[in-house]
Amino acid sequence: MSEIANNISSILEKINDYAATLIAVSKTKPNDHILEAYNGGQVDFGENKVQELVSKSESLPSDIRWHMIGHLQRNKVKQIAPFVHLIHSVDSERLLMTVENEGKKINRKINCLLQVHIASESTKFGFDEPELLNLMEDQKILSLQNVSIVGLMGMATFTDNKEIIKNEFTGLKALFDQIASRNTPPHIEMKELSMGMSGDYIDALNCGSTMIRVGSSIFGSRNYA
Numbered sequence: 161m162s163e164i165a166n167n168i169s170s171i172l173e174k175i176n177d178y179a180a181t182l183i184a185v186s187k188t189k190p191n192d193h194i195l196e197a198y199n200g201g202q203v204d205f206g207e208n209k210v211q212e213l214v215s216k217s218e219s220l221p222s223d224i225r226w227h228m229i230g231h232l233q234r235n236k237v238k239q240i241a242p243f244v245h246l247i248h249s250v251d252s253e254r255l256l257m258t259v260e261n262e263g264k265k266i267n268r269k270i271n272c273l274l275q276v277h278i279a280s281e282s283t284k285f286g287f288d289e290p291e292l293l294n295l296m297e298d299q300k301i302l303s304l305q306n307v308s309i310v311g312l313m314g315m316a317t318f319t320d321n322k323e324i325i326k327n328e329f330t331g332l333k334a335l336f337d338q339i340a341s342r343n344t345p346p347h348i349e350m351k352e353l354s355m356g357m358s359g360d361y362i363d364a365l366n367c368g369s370t371m372i373r374v375g376s377s378i379f380g381s382r383n384y385a
């Protein structure tokens with residue numbers, strides 16, 4: 161077995177007791193590394209740049225499920241709308257409406273997660289809690305037709321302090337449960353909670369994550385941050 165496939169197996173073994181999906185974050189990594197993972201049975205891959213996502217999707221097997229996990233500009237939505245499996249990084253109402261419009265043009269319902277700002281750094285994107293709760297009562301959102309909001313995504317603060325990270329994950333899970341308990345239309349359903357990366361995915365799973373986004377523990381370190 162290749163080293164990449166090996167890394168995936170050992171992560172899958174560790175998360176075996178959780179009902180969670182492993183997303184292999186392949187940003188900056190070449191197609192042959194992605195194929196090593198794919199040939200080992202991995203089907204969910206995450207990228208953070210539209211151009212890279214589009215070019216990889218064109219040259220790799222068509223049954224790969226591509227996840228957009230990075231900040232998404234509205235003018236680039238149409239490039240990924242036809243094939244993206246799930247957009248994790250919807251961080252504004254305007255972006256959500258753009259996804260709706262692009263989905264309408266191609267008659268496709270596009271799965272989205274709303275990104276929530278849980279970290280203490282101001283650089284991370286996402287809704288804050290009051291914004292998100294307001295959005296959930298917004299008539300435009302309640303009447304979307306070409307978007308399915310299937311959950312939430314968050315990124316913890318970049319720190320070694322496990323308590324900070326766990327608090328942020330716990331807060332996001334509470335928000336997820338709060339929205340899940342509401343009476344929402346069928347296109348808004350809290351099914352997936354995307355949280356956890358190489359350094360913190362076990363903590364995230366213990367806090368209720370259903371999707372972990374793991375890059376460096378699978379493919380090795382990247383040359384840029």
Ligand SMILES: *Cc1c(COP(=O)(O)O)cnc(C)c1O
Nearest residue numbers: 185208229357358373374375376
């Ligand atoms: C790069 C990235 C990851 C994966 O990070 P690792 O620490 O390499 O596992 C997860 N989520 C997002 C949004 C990323 O940009």
